[in-house]
Amino acid sequence: MTEKTLADWQQAAADIRIDGRAFINGRRVDAASGQTRTTYNPATGQALAEVANCAPADADEAVRIARETFEQGTWAGMPAAERKMVLVRWAELIEQHADELALLETLDVGKPIADTVNVDVPSSVRTIRWTGEAIDKVYDQISPTRDNCMGLITRLPLGVVAAIVPWNFPLSTTAWKLAPALATGNSVILKPASNTPLTALRIADLATQAGLPDGVLHVLPGPGGSLGEHIATHMGIDGLTFTGSTPVGKQLMVYSGQSNLKRVFLELGGKSPNIVFPDADIDKAASAAALAVYYNGGQTCTAGTRLIVHESIHDTFIEKVIEAASGWAPGNPLDPATAMGPMVDKGQCDTVAEYVAIGRDEGAKLVAGGGTVMEDTGGHYHEPTIFAGVNNQMRIAQEEIFGPVLAVIPFSTESEAVAIANDSIYGLAGAVWSQNINTAHRVAEQVRVGTMGINNYFGGDITVPFGGFKESGNGRDKSMHAFDDYTELKTTWLEFD
Known part of the structure; x- marks a missing residue:
């Protein structure tokens, strides 16, 4: 290349x-x-x-x-x-x-x-x-x-x-x-x-x-x-x-x-939780939160579309994510400087716009983005979007949008964060951000997903399995565990005289 x-x-x-x-x-x-x-x-x-x-x-x-x-x-x-x-x-x-x-x-x-x-x-x-x-x-x-x-x-x-x-x-x-x-x-x-x-x-x-x-x-x-x-x-x-x-x-x-x-x-599908505690590396977590939801235009089953943030840092953290989101402005995908391209087609772009309208109707606060852009290109572009004031029962927090829409949900205690994370029909991916090894591992163990990052998002490579719990599916892609999906086990029993 x-x-x-x-x-x-x-x-x-x-x-x-x-x-x-x-x-x-x-x-x-x-x-x-x-x-x-x-x-x-x-x-x-x-x-x-x-x-x-x-x-x-x-x-x-x-x-x-x-x-x-x-x-x-x-x-x-x-x-x-x-x-x-x-x-x-x-x-x-x-x-x-x-x-x-x-x-x-x-x-x-x-x-x-x-x-x-x-x-x-x-x-x-x-x-x-x-x-x-x-x-x-x-x-x-x-x-x-x-x-x-x-x-x-x-x-x-x-x-x-x-x-x-x-x-x-x-x-x-x-x-x-x-x-x-x-x-x-x-x-x-x-x-x-x-x-x-x-x-x-x-x-x-x-x-x-x-x-x-x-x-x-x-x-x-x-x-x-x-x-x-x-x-x-x-x-x-x-x-x-x-x-x-x-x-x-x-x-x-x-x-x-x-x-x-x-x-x-x-x-x-997925509706992955991204949990941020007050002792996290805030700048790194905010940058990763934008990556988690805007990479590939949010058209990612593992997208971290539910940002679950401790109430003590909630407002400050949102401001940092808004700043990070500015680096994901849509652009020509043939330009090596472009971070986010269009939605795959008009239907998907329309779906994203419909969910933005749903979020507004549900009472969530639109704090960034929310609109389609670059219409003059003939393409299907939607800007990075952030909703604050979201509760986990809203449709924008429960349904997979498959677009660049982030729902920010506050929490007060560790147990509440885990409960919010697990309150979903999906269980594909997620992450937790904390400098406290006890908090990070305790939360990571309790969140019911197939892949959980600690102080990272989109972690993993071919050496580890990928797949989900609950309505995120069964079986596993990647790693040697994937061989199980494509093979049958056969027993042959021999007896000697």
Whole structure:
């Protein structure tokens, strides 16, 4: 990757040639129907690409090939050490095409180019490389039995796995799913979000170039309704991994019960608490509070949208967060200086505006932002927004907005802070800020979330699992724990004469 200016990225965007065809059996193909869907650049509102609009017929063909490939053992039967090297080569190719992939992600999603270059692409490379390198270090087990018996416990791939990924982190979330699913020997049907499929399609090309056998990976852009439902109810799919909204995740569980009880693993919504005590490093905590809610425009399942602040520092802390929020003014995502780009589309921008109106109607005090901006660009931009005077029963404190809206809630005691934090249907992420090690660990242990930061937000890397409690889902992405979602345990019992 090279240091580029706004003009450089604009020229690269003008020159790029996008292939929106599906990826089936190791090659790019049109949808069986020949239909396409236009995707749009959220920064400008202009048409970006024509993408294959896949339908159930495409899924049926992909599943048929995936099943045949799996049963032939082309990939599943390959020694783990050889699968490892394919994944490592794949990671290297993604790294070599980093600028191209970063640009595609920025054009497709509206993410700032500084983030796609420095975060999304490198983290995806790290995920695939680390997972590949780990797979031949996973050992099976022998149980402690009596002398004339041996209990073998082996880990086998599920078979054909479907992965449905969201629009907010298309590249990195796709890597979270594909790396462990492929490493463990499965065939995979990937359905990217219909409006942000470009990086998923491109890295599939690179997977074939890295040596992934034809028929193992298939990428089907298409509507979440008809295509997603067909995949979720397909009798030929053994497992389904999904990142997205809680209502959709619940429906996928229903589809599993209505079909073949395929394994379903879900990473869903969040309304994450960010708790600040008076003895915290106030400047650091305020800067992190802005990062927690405005990174990626707040379109982040782990966003720290509930800022729970001790009453003794409440007013002072809000002023510091307002100051920090000024550094997150929306801008052109192709500008390396931009910290926050547009919402992904007009619908999402309208949703954010609706919740701002709801917050006002509920009696919360709007102390920063609150409006859409940069309308003349044709894009969908919303400024960083802060509500004070919020109680945890308000809709803006309970419902996932998925935008740059922060609700500030005061507390007086440690037990009250924990109670507020846990008073949510979600349990995905959170943080606590305190210089007192006892307070920090005590609170972190009591807050019911899958990932909890102490004096940091968005902490963690590929070495630790990611997932949620309660209605934030089940299963885990990342780390070696992710292998559990893509494998079955088998017992083989031997008795000796």
